[in-house]
Amino acid sequence: MLAKVMRMMIVALFILALILPLFIYAGPAVAAGIFFGPGASFPLSNANGQNAEKLDLTCQYPVLSSNVGLTYSYSIDISYTGGSGSKVFDLKAIVPEGFAYAITPGYGEGQEIAAIRLDGSRGYPETVKLLVRPYAWKIPVPGEYPIVFEVASGDLKASIELKAIVTASYDLKMTTPDGRLNTEATAGQESTFTIVVANNGTADLEKVDVSCPSGNRPSGWTVTCKPEKLDLLKAQETKEVQVSVEPAEKTIAGDYIITIQAQPESKNAYASLQIRTTVLTPTIWGWVGVGIVILVVVALAIIFIRFGRR
Numbered sequence: 001m002l003a004k005v006m007r008m009m010i011v012a013l014f015i016l017a018l019i020l021p022l023f024i025y026a027g028p029a030v031a032a033g034i035f036f037g038p039g040a041s042f043p044l045s046n047a048n049g050q051n052a053e054k055l056d057l058t059c060q061y062p063v064l065s066s067n068v069g070l071t072y073s074y075s076i077d078i079s080y081t082g083g084s085g086s087k088v089f090d091l092k093a094i095v096p097e098g099f100a101y102a103i104t105p106g107y108g109e110g111q112e113i114a115a116i117r118l119d120g121s122r123g124y125p126e127t128v129k130l131l132v133r134p135y136a137w138k139i140p141v142p143g144e145y146p147i148v149f150e151v152a153s154g155d156l157k158a159s160i161e162l163k164a165i166v167t168a169s170y171d172l173k174m175t176t177p178d179g180r181l182n183t184e185a186t187a188g189q190e191s192t193f194t195i196v197v198a199n200n201g202t203a204d205l206e207k208v209d210v211s212c213p214s215g216n217r218p219s220g221w222t223v224t225c226k227p228e229k230l231d232l233l234k235a236q237e238t239k240e241v242q243v244s245v246e247p248a249e250k251t252i253a254g255d256y257i258i259t260i261q262a263q264p265e266s267k268n269a270y271a272s273l274q275i276r277t278t279v280l281t282p283t284i285w286g287w288v289g290v291g292i293v294i295l296v297v298v299a300l301a302i303i304f305i306r307f308g309r310r
Contacts, residue, residue: 053082053120055089057151057160065165068140068202071133072164075106078128078151083120087153090115093130094148098138099164101147102131116151132164139202139236142168168203172269174262177240182276188249190222195273197230197262198238205233207265210241216259220248223258233264243275251279 056079064072080087091114093101102112106127118126130149134140147162175196185191199205208230212223226242233239243260256279261272 053080053156055080055151055156055158056125057149057158058125059149059160059162062160063163063165065167067167067169068142069134069136069169071131074130074132074147074149074162076128076130076149076160077125078116078118079125080118080120080122083118085121086117086119087156088115088117089151089153089156091128092150092152093132094150095132096140096145096147098140099132099134099145101133104129104131130162134166140166142166142202166202169201170203170205170269171200172205172208172262172264172271173198173200174260174271174273176273181274182278183245184278184280185245185247186280187247187251187253190244190246192242192244193275195241195243195260196238197233197241197271199233199235199269201269202235204235205230205264205266205269207231208233208262209265210260210262212243212258212260216261218247218251218256218258220251221256221258222246223260225260245277247277247279253279253281255279 058077058079059074061074064074066072078089080089091103093103095101103114104110104112106129113128116126116128130147132147143166145164145166147164148159149162150157150159152158175198177194177196183191183193197208197210210225210228210230212225217223222245224244226244230239230241245258247256256277257274258277259272259274261270263270
């Protein structure tokens with residue numbers, strides 16, 4: 001009997017000698033998986049026998065893309081486990097220069113928050129929203145911008161890296177220097193006025209064609225733009241274009257609409273401008289009319305003189 005007990009003790013000591021190095025070098029989770037099956041684990045404890053505190057941050061969509069001026073909204077889950085009670089955690093974000101941020105509760109329209117109280121025994125994460133937006137007066141250059149969200153309470157800290165991708169916006173506008181959208185022209189004669197082409201987007205535009213196609217003007221009219229093509233129109237840049245209008249010689253006096261359009265070669269932007277053109281009677285015809293009136297008056301005077309004597 002004693003010999004049997006001794007053999008069992010020897011076997012137990014042998015098994016312990018095999019398990020102990022695994023616990024030391026591989027960790028309890030790996031050792032548990034090897035000897036007790038997948039998914040098995042042992043809780044980590046601190047010096048007081050309590051489970052060690054753990055803080056995790058997760059975000060389902062850590063990379064967001066948007067046009068300039070829009071808000072980037074990140075939903076972040078904060079998981080706090082292992083604590084014996086509740087604890088207050090400070091919330092902070094590190095955003096690129098030219099951006100502002102706000103932290104709000106994850107659900108509902110709440111106020112901005114700077115800290116959150118978490119319970120280590122709760123068992124499920126708390127969600128907060130990080131809202132990042134560029135300043136209205138400072139347009140960011142298209143590209144990728146890193147963001148870091150941090151949660152801390154004393155020595156217990158965690159952070160997560162996020163990213164905001166600013167995509168280019170294309171916005172082409174046309175107007176006149178004084179804002180007037182009307183001009184005057186004489187039938188059969190050329191007149192000129194100035195328009196302003198503005199790139200209000202965040203990306204440069206190349207080979208911008210400025211023209212008045214035949215369908216945008218009355219039949220028989222000639223409308224030309226100088227220059228007809230802007231080789232480069234940088235972001236937030238404006239350039240002037242001279243427009244010449246020559247109505248057909250037989251154009252009846254009145255108001256007519258011509259439409260100037262602008263579009264880059266890439267066709268990712270478009271602008272148009274309608275100009276009301278008032279056509280006047282040519283000066284020569286005015287003098288002809290005056291001459292006819294004078295002739296009629298003279299003829300009537302002669303008739304009255306001749307018949308008056310009789």
